[in-house]
Amino acid sequence: MSLNSLKIKLSNQNTKVLFSDYYDTIVHRNVHPNYTLKLWAKYMIAELGLNISIDELYFIRQESLSHLCEKYKKNNVEIPYNTLINDIFIRLVNSDLINFSKKEYFFYLFERIDFKTESSVQYLNQDVLNVIKAFKAEGGKTYLVSDFYGSKSLFEKLLEYHGILNVFDDIFSSSELESSKHHGSIYKKVLNILSIDANEVVMIGDNQRSDYDNAVKNGLNAYKLPHDKYLKKNKLNAIGSDLKNTKQVINNIYNRSKKKDVMPFTQYIIYYHFFIERLYLKSKKEGIKNLFFLAREGQFLKKIFDSYQEFHLLDKDSKINTHYLKTSRQASIQINLEPLETEPFLYLKNKYPELSIEDFLIFFNCPEHTKNIIIKALNLSPNTSIKDFFKSNIFENLKQNETFITFYKTHRESNKNSFKAYINSFGVDIEKEGVYLIDIGWGGTMQESLFGFFNEQIPVTGYYLGLRYIYNIQEKTQRDGLIFSILPFTSYNDYLLMANNQYYEQFSAANHGSAVEYTDQNGYVIEKHNPEEKWLYDTYIKTHQKQMLDFHQVLLKELDTICYDQKMIQHIISKIALKTGLFYNQKTLQFIESLNSGFYQNIGTNAVGLKYEKQELGSPISHLITFIKTPEVVFRYVTKLKPVLYQKNKILAFLTPSYFIYFYFLFNKFMRFSVLKPLFLLKSTYFKNN
Secondary structure: OOOHHHHHHHOOOOOOEEEEOOEOOOEEEOOOOOHHHHHHHHHHHHHHOOOOOHHHHHHHHHHHHHHHHHHHOOOOOOOOHHHHHHHHHHHHHHOOOOOHHHHHHHHHHHHHHHHHHHHHHEEEOHHHHHHHHHHHHOOOEEEEEEOOOOOHHHHHHHHHHHOOHHHOOEEEEHHHHOOOOOOOOHHHHHHHHHOOOHHHEEEEEOOHHHHHHHHHHOOOEEEEOOOHHHHHHHHHHOOOOHHHHHHHHHHHHHHHOOOOOOOOOHHHHHHHHHHHHHHHHHHHHHOOOEEEEEOOOHHHHHHHHHHHHHHHOOOHHHOOEEEEEOOOHHHHHHOOOOOOOOOOOHHHHHHOOEEOHHHHHHHOOOOHHHHHHHHHHHOOOOOOOEEOHHHOHHHHHHHHOHHHHHHHHHHHHHHHHHHHHHHHOOOOOHHHHOEEEEEOOOOOHHHHHHHHHOOOOOOEEEEEEEEOOOOOOOOOOOEEEEEEEOOOOOOHHHHHHOOOHHHHHHOOOOOOOEEEEEOOOOOOEEEEOOHHHHHHHHHHHHHHHHHHHHHHHHHHHHHOOOOOOHHHHHHHHHHHHHHHHHOOOHHHHHHHHHHHHHOEOOOOOOOEOOOOOHHHHOOHHHHHHHHHHOHHHHHHHHHHHHHHHHHHOHHHHOOOOHHHHHHHHHHHHHHHHHHHHHHOOOOOHHHOOO
């Protein structure tokens, strides 16, 4: 863009002062001006935990501004910033959306988020800035004069963000002076404040009326920048779809995960990312100050949460503290053990109806020497599985064995005392705050064990990626699956997202072993790292997680300026799950085999691998009928079809009609939810929410 005529105008020896507009003069937005207000609504809702939609809060701000303009007979950029904030706040208080006690924080947050949203969509016009800098370097005075809704301090933050605060000698905002360029009233006020003559000033801007005509009427010299293309661009930016833009960003990640140089299944970062986002929103809404990420999947989840929070953090005082709690089913159950005479061993009893004496003792990390003494005294074969172990005479004899009694008592007391010291080391007032546990899922075993450890007095809440089982949920042990859940009921999308749930665990594996018990030694936790699992992490998962974290950064940046909601996200990610579960290439299938070789059960002898027993699959005919009517219900089997066939016959595996199945899912969903569902007054299982 040629600015020679402007340079000539400024070189006039009578020109001593330059007034500059801001928007579409020294900065441009890459969205429509009003879209920044929608982004403001998006982040106000997130930080305050408001139970309101983005559009609703956006309209509240617009209605409030319109009301104030009518009340004070002013233009929309002439309303004082604090007056606008107060009016919006009162509307929210009156609607029971916020407490009056949060007024001071609301005012503080309002400006912080206006800055966040404005800075995220602005970019500099370097050509115009260079002209202004050159004029200033020659001894001229430069002032920012803008029709701007915000405070002077907000303007200063924006200029500082762009690194140009020192370019201007002062800032004049229409909302601060309650006068505007649009009405022409601001010019005399600024001239009087600066005590300068109008004929010494050149006003530059992009608006014919505000920056040129009204400036000339007030005696200033003026120059209109040829920025009509930016005005047209702003109008075009008003056209579009948040849903379409969100889909594009997420689908781009999915497509990039299919590239040759990327490891299979890195698209799982999409589920992790939105789990963490929902966790962040939930934490803000509930006022949670401390989150405990449970080992071992929590190590990776904590990394994502810390990254997400760092990207969105407005100030240190609002930061949610994150802690990494090393535990496991095995370790968490042991801290809650009762005396031997009354301990019911419910988890082991329900989970493992057949158990060998060796597996039982290994679960308690019984030393080899002690274990051998006990087994020898009982005169048993150590590896023989015993049906109804906890009802057997062998178990009764074990409870009478003096060596086992002594070991069990010492082990129980040591774990309780050590874990108490461990949990206290985090420095969290859990009696006042309660405990909020974060994990992949699936039911809440560790949550309930921790609740028992605190004698069922301290609330222990669980937020999981997925919830697949209903255990002993009580008033103080509420839990939620933030990506999928069987509570309050299993929806269409839940069925798709809960298939292949073992991958959620494997791709978030930690770089350390599983906790087996607690100790009073430094570090508090005794770990065991299965060799196959360590090999899997070092060979695959470490690189896999690095690539996922790179995709996470892309999602953060590209979704930052899109006003999507979580209902929208749920539909998008469930379709990603459908594609992921149906379309496998050879590289993906080989990767699955490697994963299965390193997946192990966290109990006893830690059996390696995933096997699908015939009885798990049920009757093929019944599944076929279910597939025809409600295919999502059997998706967990459908998605395993190709990997299972690949193990037996690689050619047959690639004859699987994946595209036919995919399009049948789409057709079935359309027919049920778009065609048939509206025809029925009573909605059956077939028409549950999608």
